Amino acid sequence: MTAPLASRRPRPAPLVVLLVCTFVIFGRSADYAPATRSALAALLLGGSLVAAWFGGARAIVSVEPARRLQAAAGALLVAPFVLFSLLAGMGPPHDQPAADNALRFLVLAWGALFTGSGLLVLRQALASAGETFWSTLGAAATTWATPLYVAFALVQRIDLVAQMSGWSWSAAVTGTLHELTPLDALSMSALFLGGVLTYLATGLFALALGSAGWVGRRTARIFIAISAVGGALLVARGFAYPGLDAAFSHWYSIPGFIAGIPAVPWMLPCAMGVILLRRAAS
Numbered sequence: 001m002t003a004p005l006a007s008r009r010p011r012p013a014p015l016v017v018l019l020v021c022t023f024v025i026f027g028r029s030a031d032y033a034p035a036t037r038s039a040l041a042a043l044l045l046g047g048s049l050v051a052a053w054f055g056g057a058r059a060i061v062s063v064e065p066a067r068r069l070q071a072a073a074g075a076l077l078v079a080p081f082v083l084f085s086l087l088a089g090m091g092p093p094h095d096q097p098a099a100d101n102a103l104r105f106l107v108l109a110w111g112a113l114f115t116g117s118g119l120l121v122l123r124q125a126l127a128s129a130g131e132t133f134w135s136t137l138g139a140a141a142t143t144w145a146t147p148l149y150v151a152f153a154l155v156q157r158i159d160l161v162a163q164m165s166g167w168s169w170s171a172a173v174t175g176t177l178h179e180l181t182p183l184d185a186l187s188m189s190a191l192f193l194g195g196v197l198t199y200l201a202t203g204l205f206a207l208a209l210g211s212a213g214w215v216g217r218r219t220a221r222i223f224i225a226i227s228a229v230g231g232a233l234l235v236a237r238g239f240a241y242p243g244l245d246a247a248f249s250h251w252y253s254i255p256g257f258i259a260g261i262p263a264v265p266w267m268l269p270c271a272m273g274v275i276l277l278r279r280a281a282s
Contacts, residue, residue, distance in 0.1 A: 010281040012274050015051035019081045019270065022048060023263075026084040029091025037088055044085035052078060056277025069125035070280035076118030077273025080111030080266050094243070102160040108262050109153035112194070115266050116146030118273060119201055123208075125276075131212040138204030145197035148190040149262070155187035188241045191262060192234065198265040199231035205272065214279060223268055230268075233259040 022044050032040065052075060059071035086107055093101050123139040126132070203224045210220030237256030247257035258264060 010054070010056040010278045011051075012055040012278045015048065015055035015078070015277070016274060018044065018048045018051050019078060019274075022085045022088075023081055026087045026090060027092075028089070029096075030089035032089045040088045041085050044088065045082065048082040048085060052082065052277065055274065056279070056281035059277075059280035062280075066125065066128050067280045069121060069128065070276045073118050073122040073125050074273040074276030074280060076114050076121060077269045077276070079114040079118070080107075080263065081270050083107050083111060083114075084263070098160045102157050105153045105157035105160065109150050109157070111263065111266060112146055112149030112153065115198070115269050116142050116149075119205060119269060122205060122272070122276065126208050126212055126214075129212045129214070131208050134204050134208035134211060138201045138208060141197045141201035141204060145194045145201060148194035148197070152187045152191040152194060152262070155183060155190075159184070189239050191241065192239045192260065195234050195260055195262075195265045196231055198269075199227045199234065202265070202268045202272075203227035203231075205269075209272070209275075215275060219275075223272070227268060230259045230265065 025040070025044070057071055057075045059067045060075065062068050062071070084107065087100075087104055090096060090100055090104060093104060096104075119142040120139055123135040126135040206215075206220045206223030206227065209215045209223075210217055215223075233256045237253070237260055241260060242253065242257060247253050
């Protein structure tokens, strides 16, 4: 006889391992053959979906509304890093084919939508537990962050598609914001503001999770501290998004560059997602 859903012990470790491997494989440039890249993407995508299901996403079919909301929020928050399996071997955007980078920015746009949606669903889940103050402030921050992220990704994607058609409105990104065309500069400003607001939203949701008792005080403080440091590094870097050469020319410019990489602010919400999946199925 099948055990009740709540009694099945969730196994988050395989999901964590696969998410980390997916991000590493995405972040490291590799000249895979098309068939190899497709097979690797299918393996990572399928494995991550299975791992997410047994890591707690199966609680979405629970009859308890609270568990369903937790599982839905968790699944949405880990989804961006699952999607990175489609970008296996792409590495940094510099010197990559326009078609690959067009796919990259499409995935980033969807990642922003998933992260924003996950935090909004989390706000509803926390409301059912009686926590509305910090989660409402966090929802306000992510409501602004999501369209800014999407605007950045879509501007970059449209420009790349235009390049493949023989036309482009943007200049090469060689160092600072001042070397970009106005529209490209606007997209970089949107990325900066979206990143800062995402760090802010993460810190506020960490306060909410701690207030609701869904995570321990120490865990909440770790989330808050990392969010504060990430946001501070990004603010210290400023609106300009430096190229790799400019970013790594001085040791003190590296942390701000890393904090502003589009997917980096989503790491903490993804970690929250894993916690939520485990909680939903426990």
